[in-house]
Amino acid sequence: xxxxxxxxxxxxxxxxxxxxxxxxxxxxxxxxxxxxxxxxxxxxxxxxxxxxxxxxxxxxxxxxxxxxxxxxxxxxxxxxxxxxxxxxxxxxxxxxxxxxxxxxxxxxxxxxxxxxxxxxxxxxxxxxxxxxxxxxxxxxxxxxxxxxxxxxxxxxxxxxxxxxxxxxxxxxxxxxxxxxxxxxxxxxxxxxxxxxxxxxxxxxxxxxxxxxxxxxxxxxxxxxxxxxxxxxxxxxxxxxxxxxxxxxxxxxxxxxxxxxxxxxxxxxxxxxxxxxxxxxxxxxxxxxxxxxxxxxxxxxxxxxxxxxxxxxxxxxxxxxxxxxxxxxxxxxxxx
Amino acid sequence: xxxxxxxxxxxxxxxxxxxxxxxxxxxxxxxxxxxxxxxxxxxxxxxxxxxxxxxxxxxxxxxxxxxxxxxxxxxxxxxxxxxxxxxxxxxxxxxxxxxxxxxxxxxxxxxxxxxxxxxxxxxxxxxxxxxxxxxxxxxxxxxxxxxxxxxxxxxxxxxxxxxxxxxxxxxxxxxxxxxxxxxxxxxxxxxxxxxxxxxxxxxxxxxxxxxxxxxxxxxxxxxxxxxxxxxxxxxxxxxxxxxxxxxxxxxxxxxxxxxxxxxxxxxxxxxxxxxxxxxxxxxxxxxxxxxxxxxxxxxxxxxxxxxxxxxxxxxxxxxxxxxxxxxxxxxxxxx
Numbered sequence: 001x002x003x004x005x006x007x008x009x010x011x012x013x014x015x016x017x018x019x020x021x022x023x024x025x026x027x028x029x030x031x032x033x034x035x036x037x038x039x040x041x042x043x044x045x046x047x048x049x050x051x052x053x054x055x056x057x058x059x060x061x062x063x064x065x066x067x068x069x070x071x072x073x074x075x076x077x078x079x080x081x082x083x084x085x086x087x088x089x090x091x092x093x094x095x096x097x098x099x100x101x102x103x104x105x106x107x108x109x110x111x112x113x114x115x116x117x118x119x120x121x122x123x124x125x126x127x128x129x130x131x132x133x134x135x136x137x138x139x140x141x142x143x144x145x146x147x148x149x150x151x152x153x154x155x156x157x158x159x160x161x162x163x164x165x166x167x168x169x170x171x172x173x174x175x176x177x178x179x180x181x182x183x184x185x186x187x188x189x190x191x192x193x194x195x196x197x198x199x200x201x202x203x204x205x206x207x208x209x210x211x212x213x214x215x216x217x218x219x220x221x222x223x224x225x226x227x228x229x230x231x232x233x234x235x236x237x238x239x240x241x242x243x244x245x246x247x248x249x250x251x252x253x254x255x256x257x258x259x260x261x262x263x264x265x266x267x268x269x270x271x272x273x274x275x276x277x278x279x280x281x282x283x284x285x286x287x288x289x290x291x292x293x294x295x296x297x298x299x300x301x302x303x304x305x306x307x308x309x310x311x312x313x314x315x316x317x318x319x320x321x322x323x324x325x326x327x328x329x330x331x332x333x334x335x
Numbered sequence: 336x337x338x339x340x341x342x343x344x345x346x347x348x349x350x351x352x353x354x355x356x357x358x359x360x361x362x363x364x365x366x367x368x369x370x371x372x373x374x375x376x377x378x379x380x381x382x383x384x385x386x387x388x389x390x391x392x393x394x395x396x397x398x399x400x401x402x403x404x405x406x407x408x409x410x411x412x413x414x415x416x417x418x419x420x421x422x423x424x425x426x427x428x429x430x431x432x433x434x435x436x437x438x439x440x441x442x443x444x445x446x447x448x449x450x451x452x453x454x455x456x457x458x459x460x461x462x463x464x465x466x467x468x469x470x471x472x473x474x475x476x477x478x479x480x481x482x483x484x485x486x487x488x489x490x491x492x493x494x495x496x497x498x499x500x501x502x503x504x505x506x507x508x509x510x511x512x513x514x515x516x517x518x519x520x521x522x523x524x525x526x527x528x529x530x531x532x533x534x535x536x537x538x539x540x541x542x543x544x545x546x547x548x549x550x551x552x553x554x555x556x557x558x559x560x561x562x563x564x565x566x567x568x569x570x571x572x573x574x575x576x577x578x579x580x581x582x583x584x585x586x587x588x589x590x591x592x593x594x595x596x597x598x599x600x601x602x603x604x605x606x607x608x609x610x611x612x613x614x615x616x617x618x619x620x621x622x623x624x625x626x627x628x629x630x631x632x633x634x635x636x637x638x639x640x641x642x643x644x645x646x647x648x649x650x651x652x653x654x655x656x657x658x659x660x661x662x663x664x665x666x667x668x669x670x
Contacts, residue, residue: 130575131575131578131579141513144513144520144521145521145522176564177560178476178479178559178560178563178564178567185479185560186479186480186560187480208563208564208567209563209564209565209566209567209568209569209570209571210567210568210570210571211571212568212571212572213568213571213572213574213575214571214575222564224513225512225513225520225521225561226560226561226564228513228543228544229511229513229543229544229557229561229564229565230544230564230565230568231544232513232543232544232545233544233545233547233548233565233568233569234544234568234569234572235545236544236545236546236547236548236549237547237548237569237572237573238572238576239548240465240466240548240549241573241576241604241608243466244466244604244607245580245600245601245604248600248601248603248604248607249597249600249601249604251600252599252600254596254597254599254600255596255597255599255600257593257596257597258592258593258594258595258596258597258598258600258601259593259597260593260596261589261590261592261593261595261596261597262584262589262590262592262593262594262596262597263593264587264589264590265580265583265584265586265587265589265590265593266580266583266584266593268583269576269579269580269583269584272579272583273576
């Protein structure tokens with residue numbers, strides 16, 4: 001397997017991205033193709049230890065964080081993110097990982113590889129930690145305005161991802177709303193509720209914001225606006241809470257002692273809520289594998305995103321997703 | 336001052352609600368009128384110690400949690416929530432606190448007292464704790480589908496609430512979106528952005544989910560769907576995180592010792608993130624004071640909601656809100 005990493009994408013690119021790619025190559029025994037400016041990458045590779053598993057694919061351009069995604073991807077044919085997806089198309093790599101402009105990563109993935117048959121809107125899936133196991137939230141930012149059918153398809157795609165890649169057996173699906181009754185929520189949610197109800201999915205009904213951590217469901221479907229707010233909120237809240245706890249403990253002698261003894265547990269705990277642990281969000285619904293990472297990804301986040309990419313490939317999520325979409329269209333045609 | 340408490344509203348009504356009201360009467364030296372079934376309340380008052388500050392106002396009906404709010408409020412003229420707001424209208428109490436059906440509380444408040452002149456949609460404001468001080472999120476559930484003008488008015492109302500009741504001087508306002516640039520977000524947010532930009536409010540632009548805890552702004556405006564998801568998510572996440580931390584610490588000897596020494600700090604910390612600390616969300620924009628509490632409010636939550644109600648009255652938030660709305664309409668007429 002060979003994973004292309006967009007070496008020019010991210011707030012700390014290429015330095016931190018190359019470090020993460022090297023970690024992945026060494027620790028995960030993975031072949032990595034760094035896509036981007038050869039000189040910038042080369043300098044970084046020299047600083048770090050070289051690896052036999054690392055290749056470099058040169059390109060001239062970069063899509064910047066603040067550029068309008070679609071326009072930039074269309075115009076910059078030699079940008080690292082476009083070239084990376086082209087490498088999938090040419091069969092030279094199996095997946096792409098990027099911490100660059102996430103809209104551009106999405107656009108490049110869709111433009112270059114196309115959508116899986118029947119998929120109207122590819123979506124980003126994010127994994128949340130929880131007391132009762134992991135929860136997938138989809139969409140976390142690819143689609144700000146969704147029709148009910150889009151939400152329903154997110155559910156089908158997340159089901160395929162969860163069962164093929166995360167070993168979730170017939171995962172329970174909930175629709176994010178502001179009340180548990182089917183009649184509650186906005187127009188879009190009420191109509192999507194009916195689509196889920198009529199399907200073969202393991203749909204439990206509407207769930208609320210609290211259910212991301214309640215263990216009631218394994219998959220939560222929402223539009224990309226709400227999902228993105230939820231994702232960013234929870235990431236920051238985890239950091240804020242652990243800072244506030246430390247501050248609170250440092251303010252008393254007993255607390256300080258507690259911190260001294262508990263530091264290791266606290267660290268393990270913080271790691272659980274650190275998004276770097278999951279690395280990135282897979283793009284569900286394109287003909288290939290793309291993982292979207294945070295702009296401020298650490299080397300560890302990049303490494304874990306490569307791991308996610310390789311799991312996605314190994315478990316043939318794309319194949320499973322195609323099958324479920326085909327099933328869905330056959331069922332739709334029959335009714 | 337006299338605060339009406341809907342004794343029949345809430346998952347643990349009337350027991351816990353009456354307990355909370357008693358706590359408020361004693362600890363805050365407040366006059367409370369318990370509205371609801373005299374017998375049910377009386378039994379509870381006898382169990383607890385009686386207080387000279389507590390009165391009972393009998394009514395026969397209750398709006399149940401699962402009833403459609405508007406219909407129930409219209410039909411059940413003798414329900415505790417309607418009677419409570421009627422008491423404001425008759426000048427017998429200064430505010431209403433309810434942990435009952437929140438849609439019904441909103442509907443009863445709007446129907447009975449009417450909207451402040453110029454306010455198109457009353458909204459629910461919730462206070463979030465944070466590293467850098469408190470943050471108001473508005474709307475957290477009153478309006479699931481909002482027009483840009485509604486969002487803009489939420490900002491004006493929250494500004495009045497923050498400056499008159501929470502001592503925030505010219506609070507910074509952000510519009511919740513999925514990217515910081517003005518062009519990002521959905522249609523509704525893009526148009527609201529322009530309204531804020533053109534106003535005299537201290538508008539800093541779009542903010543993201545993470546900014547609820549970043550200290551970048553003191554007020555975050557969003558529609559009631561997104562706001563409700565964010566509220567429920569953060570409340571549950573706080574509980575989940577502290578449970579997971581405890582579990583993590585209990586799994587090692589050093590962690591157990593840490594927990595022993597740190598328990599007090601941990602408790603203080605948990606309290607900070609406990610919504611009961613704030614009691615409830617005020618309804619901004621009606622001609623009177625109504626505080627909406629969680630269905631599963633504890634006695635402490637009810638007590639703190641009474642405190643919130645009394646601060647709202649004392650600081651004449653309603654007057655300040657009316658003035659700001661009038662200012663806004665004068666400015667609109669001039670442009």
